[in-house]
Amino acid sequence: MKQQILNKIKAYDTIILHRHGRPDPDAYGSQCGLAEIIMASFPSKKVYRVGQPEESLAFLSDLDEIDDSIYQEALVIVLDTANAPRIDDDRFNLGKELIKIDHHPNNDVYGDIVWVDTNASSTSEMICEFQAEFADELQMTATAARLLFTGIVGDTGRFMFPNTTSRTFSYVSTLASYDFDRSAIFNTMYKKDIRVLRFSGYVLQHFKLSEAGVIYLKITPDLLEQFAISSDEAAMLVNSVAQVEGVKVWAFFVEEPERIRVRIRSKAITINEIAAKYNGGGHNLASGATVYSWAEADCLIADLEAVCQ
Ligand SMILES: [Mn+2]
The missing domain is CATH 3.10.310.30 (Diaminopimelate Epimerase; Chain A, domain 1)
Incomplete structure (x- = not known):
């Protein structure tokens, strides 16, 4: 499955990444983290991150506003979204092919390729696994590491929820070797409004x-x-x-x-x-x-x- 997904990513010049509405850190982290990995690994590809911006997560990444026409020759990848109706930006069906990557129970099987792992703590963790498996072709960067780290922290409740496994810690250990400010992430994620x-x-x-x-x-x-x-x-x-x-x-x-x-x-x-x-x-x-x-x-x-x- 992962090999098929990598082949599709390599085959397309235009890749559009979606995630669910009312996004959480894992939705943003997996979407924008995978986008960053693809952009760093294949600089000539056009990669777009779509969906409504969420103000509390704007510190994580910019998003892209794109025209319908861009979908014509595009591969669409939907991250962290169990059900098609929850996908933010319903143009997800306009692309040439559709891939679902998610860790929720696979009750709504949409897409041409489906990679669902309910044992993963988060979709961000799955993106770590994907990158690690093809590390000679897919490049991790500090920006991607920061995004994926934030996604994992969000979905594991700072590593307290039972979905946190030794695999989670192993990927987080790798992410932590990149240069980004973990304290700043925690301070931003958990600051409290009066x-x-x-x-x-x-x-x-x-x-x-x-x-x-x-x-x-x-x-x-x-x-x-x-x-x-x-x-x-x-x-x-x-x-x-x-x-x-x-x-x-x-x-x-x-x-x-x-x-x-x-x-x-x-x-x-x-x-x-x-x-x-x-x-x-x-x-x-x-x-x-x-x-x-x-x-x-x-x-x-x-x-x-x-x-x-
Ligand atoms: Mn998630």
Whole structure:
């Protein structure tokens, strides 16, 4: 599979890299890290990184705005995106060939070549593996190392999540040999906005813990307004209750104008099947879902309690 992907990269003069919407550090890191490796290894190729910019990740890399016509003769590679509808910039289908590289469960098999490794901590780790396997043809650079390092740090929660393996550390060890400022990355990634910090105070005061070991918090628009935070900022605090003694599964419900977005996390119990039942999916221990009423949210909570009992 990796050999096939390398052959395609070598065969095309124009390569366009996509990732998922609402990007996280791994989406940016794997997309822009692979772009950097290709550009350094094949300087004559035209390589583009597309998708909506995310302000909090702008420190990582620039993105490219491109015309539809560029797709005509292009190879398109989509990184870190389990489902085709989640791909940022729906022109991904306009290219000549499509490759999927991802570490989420392969429920939506899109593309001509699919490389999915659910044992990898992150798509950034997979790009490290790809580069290492063809090190005489693919060149790692300090810029790529910085991007991939950030992606791995993001998806492993600074190497604390159980997806972190000896392979992860081995690739990170290689990345760390390149010249980039790791402290600056950590300082930027984990700096705290005072509004968000104040809201996390609210979260810690108001979450509910059930006897079954389910923590949940319902976040309404008036709360978001009161603390002047976005629904994304609120949802991002989901792991602030992970250390509560006795918790098995925890979920944040954030009401948006058209729907209630749910983030579900778990210590050990598989929760992605429940997420799938509620218009979502994801990893065994980290999933997202969408419900359309608070009554439906209560059904989801009841399902989480049932699975914890
Ligand atoms: Mn990822």
